[in-house]
Amino acid sequence: MRLLGLRLPLLVFGLLLIPLSLSIASCGDNEEEGKGASGSATAVTPKSSPIDISKVPELQDREMLIGSDIAYAPVEFYKEGTQQEQGMDVDLVNAMAQRLGVTAKFQQVAEFAGIVQDLKSKRYDIVMSAISITDERSAEIDFVPFGPVGTGILVPKGNPKNIKAITDICGLNIAAQTGTFQVDQMNTLNEGDCKDKKINIQTFPDNPSAVQEVGLGRVDAELADDPVAAYSAVQSGGGLVELVVTGFEAAPYGIGVRKDSGPLKSALEDALQQIMNDGTYTDILKKWDQEQFALKP
Known part of the structure; x- marks a missing residue:
């Protein structure tokens, strides 16, 4: 009670100063965050907007099942002595799945020659297996192109x-x-x-x-x-x-989707665009020495 009685004016004055102090501190913090170790300003990559998959039936379980022939290094293949998938396609689709908020799960196809029909029979949500986009295949399924080879x-x-x-x-x-x-x-x-x-x-x-x-x-x-x-x-x-x-x-490589999977195709296109915009796409191709096959902006 003594503190409130004797120092009320000072307390009120102090409370009025708090917002100003916080504002100054915030400006100082932002300035420091925009500098690298040398003190020079560095660019901050903007975060991508969330991709709405609420109208994508195939992804409502938060999983994306991918049919692939996992024996085509360096595009997709198993790590030696394991059943762990690796390769350019694997990294690309995992990055896209992250943007979609889902988990990518690969499944080995019985044979590559039947991959389009397997997709049409709904064994997988998509197919991604170094598939070249041809007129014959495009008559059966739709594609999201991701690199010419x-x-x-x-x-x-x-x-x-x-x-x-x-x-x-x-x-x-x-x-x-x-x-x-x-x-x-x-x-x-x-x-x-x-x-x-x-x-x-x-x-x-x-x-x-x-x-x-x-x-x-x-x-x-x-x-x-x-x-x-x-x-x-x-x-x-x-x-x-x-x-x-x-x-x-x-002929370009493409991610295959069914003809009736329009919302899924649009979501994949958005995810691909996001990883191209933030540099992830280029980094992945460089990792596998395939940057010469990148899509041109």
């Missing part, structure tokens, strides 16, 4: 058939994974430039099996997406296979 040609070390261009494979035994864009490319060549010396197309259930055939000399070459062909050559250490041709007939 071409076809590369792997040959045995020393390039014994002297392959320097795509038409040099006419009349040769060429491997590719079943159901890939590369099989379509060779069929088209057999109807055109290679019609007089048709390619003997040999398909395999997965890419590692096709690469192995090249290294063993059982086929003259293998066709695969540029990132995958380049990775296979690096992994061989120059001992068994080498990359001789790249960039043939580029």
